[in-house]
Amino acid sequence: MQVLIVEDDDAMASALGAAVASAGHKATRVSRGEDALLAHRKAEVILLDLGLPDLDGLEVLRKLRQVTQVPILILTARDDERSVVLGLRSGADDYLVKPVKLVELLARIEAVTRRAGRPGVGKPQNIVLGELDVDLDRRVATVGSRVLPLTATEFDLLALLARNAGSVVTREQILDALWGDAFLASSRSLDVHLTGLRSKLQLPGFIINVRGVGYRVEADPA
Secondary structure, rough: EEEEOOOOOOOHHHHHHHHHHHHOOOOEEEEHHHHHHHHHOOOOEEEEEEOOOOOOOOHHHHHHOOOOOOOOEEEOOOHHHHHHHHHHHHHOEEEEOOOOOOOHHHHHHHHHHHHHHHOOOOOOOEEEOOOOOOOOOOOEEEEEEEEEEOOOOHHHHHHHHHHHOOOEEHHHHHHHHHHHOOOOOOHHHHHHHHHHHHHHOOOOOOOOEEOEEEEOOOOOOO
C-alpha cells in the first residue's frame, strides 16, 4: 500500500516512514502542503500533519477532499476541541494526537483502509429505507434525487446503521466497526461524524439516540 506522509519534522517523518515500512507498506514523504496536493494521486492513504510551513493543514485537507476520497488521517500536536472538530468535519477519517504509539497508528491505518476497500461480497448492494437509498457498491447515498456529499467515514456510519435498521447499534460497536478498536477510538470523533451525517441527511428523527446505549434507524420509516 502506498502511504503519503505529509510532515515537515524530519525526525517524525523518519519514524513514521520506518513504521509504515515495517508493516510492508511503501512510504512517500513530502514536507509542504503544496507538495501534498501534487503527490496525492498515487497515495492509498495519507498521513497529514496540520502544522505545515506553507499552508495550514486544514486547508490542505479541504483541498484534498475536493479531488480524492482516499483515507486521510490527521496526525498532529493540536489536541484542542476546535481543531479536532474542524479536522473531522473537513473530511478526515481519523484524528490522532502526537505523540502517538506507532502500533496504534498502524492499527488505525488498517482500519480506515479496510473500511474504504471493503468488498461486501455476497451482501446486498443497496439498502432502501423510505427516501434513503444507500448504494454499498458505489458508496453513494441519496435521499430522493439528492446525492449526499458524505465523507468516507460518514458513509460507513450510515451504512452500518442502515444494515442494522430496526436494531440498536451501540457506541462501542460503531467505534469498533469504524475505527477498529472501541477502546482506542475517540468517542468525540463519532459525535462529530454523527452530527455531520444528520446535517447532510436532513431527515429529522431518522437517527434515533437511544440514551446511554447507542443509535437506531427505523426499518420502515414513515
